[in-house]
Amino acid sequence: MITTSDLTKVYRSRGREVTALDGVSLHVRPGEVYGVIGRSGAGKSTLIRCLNLLERPTSGTVTVDGQDLTALAGSGNRAPRPLRLARSGIGMIFQHFNLLSSRTVQGNVELPLEILGLSRRDRARKALELLDLVGLADKAGVYPARLSGGQKQRVGIARALAGDPKVLLSDEATSALDPETTRSVLSLLRDLNEQLGLTVLLITHEMDVVKAVCDSAALMEKGRIVESGAVSDLLATPGSRLARELFPVGGDLSAGDRTVVDITFHGESTGRPVISRLSRAYDVDVSILGAAMDTVGGRQVGRMRIELPGRAEDNVVPIGFLREQGLTVELPGDPPAGRADVVELSGEGA
Numbered sequence: 001m002i003t004t005s006d007l008t009k010v011y012r013s014r015g016r017e018v019t020a021l022d023g024v025s026l027h028v029r030p031g032e033v034y035g036v037i038g039r040s041g042a043g044k045s046t047l048i049r050c051l052n053l054l055e056r057p058t059s060g061t062v063t064v065d066g067q068d069l070t071a072l073a074g075s076g077n078r079a080p081r082p083l084r085l086a087r088s089g090i091g092m093i094f095q096h097f098n099l100l101s102s103r104t105v106q107g108n109v110e111l112p113l114e115i116l117g118l119s120r121r122d123r124a125r126k127a128l129e130l131l132d133l134v135g136l137a138d139k140a141g142v143y144p145a146r147l148s149g150g151q152k153q154r155v156g157i158a159r160a161l162a163g164d165p166k167v168l169l170s171d172e173a174t175s176a177l178d179p180e181t182t183r184s185v186l187s188l189l190r191d192l193n194e195q196l197g198l199t200v201l202l203i204t205h206e207m208d209v210v211k212a213v214c215d216s217a218a219l220m221e222k223g224r225i226v227e228s229g230a231v232s233d234l235l236a237t238p239g240s241r242l243a244r245e246l247f248p249v250g251g252d253l254s255a256g257d258r259t260v261v262d263i264t265f266h267g268e269s270t271g272r273p274v275i276s277r278l279s280r281a282y283d284v285d286v287s288i289l290g291a292a293m294d295t296v297g298g299r300q301v302g303r304m305r306i307e308l309p310g311r312a313e314d315n316v317v318p319i320g321f322l323r324e325q326g327l328t329v330e331l332p333g334d335p336p337a338g339r340a341d342v343v344e345l346s347g348e349g350a
């Protein structure tokens with residue numbers, strides 16, 4: 001649904017060049033919620049602004065729903081009509097909501113419908129439908145100043161859906177909200193994704209957002225995507241940084257004649273008594289250093305850090321047993337062998 005190919009953006013100001021995007025190739029499948037995560041300055045905002053041509057990339061292409069947006073002339077808010085039309089298929093929500101304080105809630109949602117040229121009656125009907133969809137039907141006549149942050153973001157979402165977009169871009173949409181409101185806005189995004197088949201690309205600096213709602217994720221650093229893939233694949237991949245950050249296992253690495261093993265349980269393996277079987281089968285004392293269960297991307301996942309007596313070479317057979325049980329097994333003391341610079345774990349079509 002969204003594909004970028006070798007996207008670069010170089011800013012030039014006061015004789016200095018900043019490469020904000022450095023060859024970003026991204027593939028977001030129709031109907032998925034895709035999170036781009038990275039620290040401040042990684043290039044996330046630049047990426048999202050290049051996706052809808054609010055900024056023109058220096059090179060590379062952006063295709064949304066089969067249309068190459070970079071082939072259309074212009075950029076920014078005052079772009080020529082073909083780009084503005086293409087953009088009506090892409091909704092966007094913002095960290096600080098960007099509502100007009102002089103208009104009521106309904107007036108804010110009607111704004112893009114006015115630009116699309118709908119009659120007063122059709123605008124009102126559509127705006128009320130959208131407000132109902134986001135749970136704010138009773139706030140149509142209220143001004144934004146009287147709304148909570150979560151309600152303002154719901155208005156932002158209703159407004160973003162006015163042009164019946166297939167794609168919704170979210171620029172840190174929950175960063176200004178408290179944890180509970182964040183959860184309810186993310187759950188609304190997930191509902192809209194499921195009900196309307198909406199493809200959602202969100203940028204965030206919070207791992208919890210990715211954990212709560214994303215099917216796929218990409219880690220961005222210094223303008224580059226350094227790792228990407230379906231969250232469930234990432235969790236099953238030894239050495240994945242995203243997996244480690246999404247789901248830190250806890251427990252210190254101990255030194256000496258011991259082997260520390262990180263295990264990820266997912267799918268059917270979460271219910272099996274694997275550790276007691278391991279202990280019985282190999283007559284080995286297993287120490288549990290840290291463990292947690294959580295829901296990631298709507299699926300239950302468990303992580304555990306255990307310690308076995310003896311060095312790694314002495315534990316090849318018990319470790320093999322764990323792998324045979326369908327678990328992802330990592331030896332966190334070892335550097336990941338032969339890892340490529342960029343890890344791409346997406347399934348077909350990526």
Ligand SMILES: Nc1ncnc2c1ncn2[C@@H]1O[C@H](COP(=O)(O)OP(=O)(O)OP(=O)(O)O)[C@@H](O)[C@H]1O
Nearest residue numbers: 011013018020038039040041042043044045046047
């Ligand atoms: N208009 C601009 N002119 C010059 N440099 C810019 C401009 N916009 C962004 N940059 C630079 O590009 C780099 C990426 O910035 P960007 O805002 O995309 O990162 P980010 O990951 O979204 O971070 P944040 O969450 O802090 O906004 C930074 O070094 C930033 O200073």
